[in-house]
Amino acid sequence: MRCRAIDANVILRFLLDEPPDQAERCQALFVRLQAGEEEVYLPEVALSDVIWTLQSYYRWPRERIARFAHDAISVSGIRLARPAMIRRALHIYVEK
Secondary structure: EEEOOHHHHHHHHHOOOOOHHHHHHHHHHHHHHHHOOOOOOOOOHHHHHHEEEHHOOOOOOOHHHHHHHHHOOOOOOEEEEOOOHHHHHHHHHHHO
16 A cells, blocks of 8 residues: 655645635545545644644634544544654643
């Protein structure tokens, strides 16, 4: 199975449904990831960029961002370099 990296734009397009044509392709990717048909590597810097954008530009509350991020990193086809560290960082992000 081939594994490629994704960046923040893929996640943001999927999540925010904009622009619609690109969001549709991103949604199809996430369906394949959830089904285990494909794998991608999510760099920590890309996840932090998503979090920063959702908080600073879209004004999402921290709890909502953390729930989304936790759900995203739990998708079966998403690979992380340090998943335990990411989960701990999300916990600290919400609590502090």
